[in-house]
Amino acid sequence: MSQDASADADPLPSWNDGPPARQAILDFVRITTDKTGPDFVPEAERIAAFDQDGTLWVEHPIYSQVMYCLDRVPAVVAKKPELKSVEPFKTVLSGNQAAIAKLSMKDLEKILVATLTGMSVTDFNAEVSAWITTAKHPKFGRLYTYLVYQPMLELLSYLRTNGYKTYIATGGGQDFVRVYSERVYGIPPEQVVGSVGGTSFGYTKDGEPFLTKDPRLLLNDDKAGKPEGIHLMIGRRPNAAFGNSSGDRQMLEYATAGGGSRLGMLVLHDDAEREFAYGPARGLPQTKIGTFPQTLADEAQKKGWTVISMKKDWKHVFPFEK
Amino acid sequence: MSQDASADADPLPSWNDGPPARQAILDFVRITTDKTGPDFVPEAERIAAFDQDGTLWVEHPIYSQVMYCLDRVPAVVAKKPELKSVEPFKTVLSGNQAAIAKLSMKDLEKILVATLTGMSVTDFNAEVSAWITTAKHPKFGRLYTYLVYQPMLELLSYLRTNGYKTYIATGGGQDFVRVYSERVYGIPPEQVVGSVGGTSFGYTKDGEPFLTKDPRLLLNDDKAGKPEGIHLMIGRRPNAAFGNSSGDRQMLEYATAGGGSRLGMLVLHDDAEREFAYGPARGLPQTKIGTFPQTLADEAQKKGWTVISMKKDWKHVFPFEK
Numbered sequence: 001m002s003q004d005a006s007a008d009a010d011p012l013p014s015w016n017d018g019p020p021a022r023q024a025i026l027d028f029v030r031i032t033t034d035k036t037g038p039d040f041v042p043e044a045e046r047i048a049a050f051d052q053d054g055t056l057w058v059e060h061p062i063y064s065q066v067m068y069c070l071d072r073v074p075a076v077v078a079k080k081p082e083l084k085s086v087e088p089f090k091t092v093l094s095g096n097q098a099a100i101a102k103l104s105m106k107d108l109e110k111i112l113v114a115t116l117t118g119m120s121v122t123d124f125n126a127e128v129s130a131w132i133t134t135a136k137h138p139k140f141g142r143l144y145t146y147l148v149y150q151p152m153l154e155l156l157s158y159l160r161t162n163g164y165k166t167y168i169a170t171g172g173g174q175d176f177v178r179v180y181s182e183r184v185y186g187i188p189p190e191q192v193v194g195s196v197g198g199t200s201f202g203y204t205k206d207g208e209p210f211l212t213k214d215p216r217l218l219l220n221d222d223k224a225g226k227p228e229g230i231h232l233m234i235g236r237r238p239n240a241a242f243g244n245s246s247g248d249r250q251m252l253e254y255a256t257a258g259g260g261s262r263l264g265m266l267v268l269h270d271d272a273e274r275e276f277a278y279g280p281a282r283g284l285p286q287t288k289i290g291t292f293p294q295t296l297a298d299e300a301q302k303k304g305w306t307v308i309s310m311k312k313d314w315k316h317v318f319p320f321e322k
Numbered sequence: 323m324s325q326d327a328s329a330d331a332d333p334l335p336s337w338n339d340g341p342p343a344r345q346a347i348l349d350f351v352r353i354t355t356d357k358t359g360p361d362f363v364p365e366a367e368r369i370a371a372f373d374q375d376g377t378l379w380v381e382h383p384i385y386s387q388v389m390y391c392l393d394r395v396p397a398v399v400a401k402k403p404e405l406k407s408v409e410p411f412k413t414v415l416s417g418n419q420a421a422i423a424k425l426s427m428k429d430l431e432k433i434l435v436a437t438l439t440g441m442s443v444t445d446f447n448a449e450v451s452a453w454i455t456t457a458k459h460p461k462f463g464r465l466y467t468y469l470v471y472q473p474m475l476e477l478l479s480y481l482r483t484n485g486y487k488t489y490i491a492t493g494g495g496q497d498f499v500r501v502y503s504e505r506v507y508g509i510p511p512e513q514v515v516g517s518v519g520g521t522s523f524g525y526t527k528d529g530e531p532f533l534t535k536d537p538r539l540l541l542n543d544d545k546a547g548k549p550e551g552i553h554l555m556i557g558r559r560p561n562a563a564f565g566n567s568s569g570d571r572q573m574l575e576y577a578t579a580g581g582g583s584r585l586g587m588l589v590l591h592d593d594a595e596r597e598f599a600y601g602p603a604r605g606l607p608q609t610k611i612g613t614f615p616q617t618l619a620d621e622a623q624k625k626g627w628t629v630i631s632m633k634k635d636w637k638h639v640f641p642f643e644k
Contacts, residue, residue: 044510121553165512178557188366189557190487199553201546201572209575211553218540218554224523231443231521231533232540233555235500235511250523253531 011158014151014316021265021313024306025155028263029162032239039261043163047238048263049193049230049251050156052170052177054244054290055267056185058137058147060276063289065172066108067144068131070100072115075127083114116173117197117215124213128179142320145184149267150319152242156185159240167238169230170194171222171247175213193233195221226251244269245290252305264305268292271310274317281307333480336473336638343587343635346628347477350585351484354561361583365485369560370585371515371552371573372478374492374499376566376612377589378507380459380469382598385611387494388430389466390453392422394437397449405436438495439519439537446535450501464642467506471589472641474564478507481562489560491552492516493544493569497535515555517543548573566591567612574627586627590614593632596639603629 015022032041053059073092076083083089088107091099103111116124137147156166166187170177174194181187196219199211221229227250230238240263241248241255248266256262269276269292270284278287281297300307310317337344354363375381395414398405405411410429413421425433438446459469478488488509492499496516503509518541521533543551549572552560562585563570563577574586591598591614592606600609603619622629632639 044504175557182366190555192557196554198541199550201549201576209549209572209579211549211576219520227523227531227533228521232518233512235497235514250531254523254533257531 012154014154016313016315020306021308028261031261033162041239046164047236048159048164048240049167049169049238051243051248052168052172055242056148056152059290064144065176069111069115076114113215117213121211125179128176132180145180150316151314167191167193169226169251193229222247224250227254245292246296265308266300267308269310334476336476338635338637342628343630350583353583355484363561368486369558370481370486370562371489371491371560373565373570374490374494377564378470378474381612386466387498391433391437398436435537439535443533447501450498454502467502472638473636489513489515491548491573515551544569546572549576567614568618587630588622589630591632
């Protein structure tokens with residue numbers, strides 16, 4: 001975690017000057033950390049929650065964790081050869097991208113259960129660690145962990161420097177994101193809230209205790225599940241929340257309804273040149289991943305949430321552009 | 323949180339000198355914080371997990387949270403008069419202590435569901451806050467929050483001063499303990515792991531978002547549920563764990579199996595004069611609450627866990643004795 005910025009240095013160098021986005025951040029931090037002001041928040045109560053996919057890193061054309069699951073299928077089938085001729089595993093093994101893209105939600109769930117559960121927590125962490133340091137994004141040809149948004153890294157660091165505890169609240173898998181969250185975002189595993197299943201405690205034949213990931217879903221951390229997950233894992237209402245889609249609506253509603261000074265922000269992907277453009281707010285094309293409908297833009301305006309335009313508000317998108 | 327002890331001051335003034343207990347604590351902290359040693363633990367990874375009932379505060383003759391639930395019954399019945407003549411509510415309302423003590427586990431569960439779920443998180447917090455600042459322990463005639471163990475408060479503070487994040491891992495309700503954990507133990511709500519149900523996100527008729535506590539149990543944070551809950555909420559294996567009964571066995575096994583220097587400690591209630599005496603380890607009487615069987619004492623010896631004798635290791639039991 002970088003906390004060594006001097007007081008004089010610009011804490012948000014990749015954000016363009018002025019309203020609305022950069023100024024909203026600076027105002028919020030100034031107001032909530034001013035001991036003499038009416039909206040002062042004691043340091044212990046400063047909580048900021050961030051969606052991950054599409055808010056902290058690239059989510060198109062496919063969530064990185066879904067890519068991980070597809071990539072794991074050959075290894076799973078090698079251990080269970082009976083799956084080789086069974087759908088949806090057969091289609092994934094065929095490598096036919098058009099057919100894979102058409103897999104139903106039910107098929108995807110079967111793949112998720114087969115690749116994310118049934119192994120020990122230790123084995124799972126090792127598998128994700130190995131994948132995340134080698135797998136590359138199909139468009140950018142870089143590691144997924146390089147495709148984080150530089151302005152959001154600066155925002156995370158700026159909030160932490162000002163006493164905020166930064167949390168991830170992701171629809172993705174809690175254990176998956178925990179593997180790299182500290183290294184990539186400076187967010188420790190205990191501050192990752194995500195979709196999460198149960199584990200089962202047991203012993204090896206040598207009597208060593210270990211945990212097995214099991215398919216029982218405890219929390220689907222999306223939409224209403226985000227404030228529910230935040231209550232489960234944090235037990236405090238965040239003062240600030242950051243998202244980019246309908247899946248983050250309830251989290252922003254919950255965070256910004258708490259009284260005092262609150263910050264709700266939504267990243268709008270309107271930058272086809274540097275990243276992607278999808279909406280359909282502001283007339284951008286509708287996509288299945290990261291839907292930002294006009295109704296969400298309308299709610300943002302009504303509630304005073306700030307829409308971040310990637311194109312206008314960000315000088316740089318990725319760290320490697322700097 | 324008290325972190326202002328000077329380097330010269332005794333960090334554990336209520337612990338009697340020497341082995342095994344006091345020395346085991348000092349050795350563990352010295353070894354895991356010595357940067358030049360082989361068992362050094364980076365500060366971000368220092369985690370200590372504490373059971374609550376019987377480890378941090380009094381659990382006899384009845385868990386304080388069960389007392390809370392019994393005390394809440396009249397208010398619940400006032401809102402739902404149809405429960406007045408229905409068991410187990412009828413028995414609780416009768417005030418017949420002998421009959422109440424005989425209620426079955428199934429009856430108790432009905433009382434827990436009726437008094438801990440169905441209300442908003444905000445209302446629940448207000449109800450617990452009001453109760454915990456007025457209800458008194460039947461034997462000691464003091465607020466429950468005064469009946470914390472002074473040596474354990476010193477231990478919590480000492481670990482935090484040395485960079486450990488202190489967590490509660492309790493079989494009690496996560497939301498219940500969160501109400502007072504920061505004030506009483508210096509442990510913030512996000513560091514309380516407990517038995518926990520789901521919540522449901524919804525809106526008031528004015529459109530304000532709120533969470534309702536619902537009866538769906540996500541985690542029974544006892545026995546095998548303790549390491550499972552620790553993984554769910556923290557995602558790291560603790561370096562140290564503290565308990566007092568069979569319910570803490572798996573947590574201590576999990577924490578102390580992780581390699582490097584580890585600390586597992588069990589509080590033995592062998593002090594009938596200052597608190598209570600129950601076991602049956604070391605021939606103390608068996609009780610339903612806080613069972614510490616001889617098999618647990620045997621496992622402690624085999625695995626190098628330290629048994630804390632309240633009678634011999636603690637100069638003071640409660641803060642008000644000092």
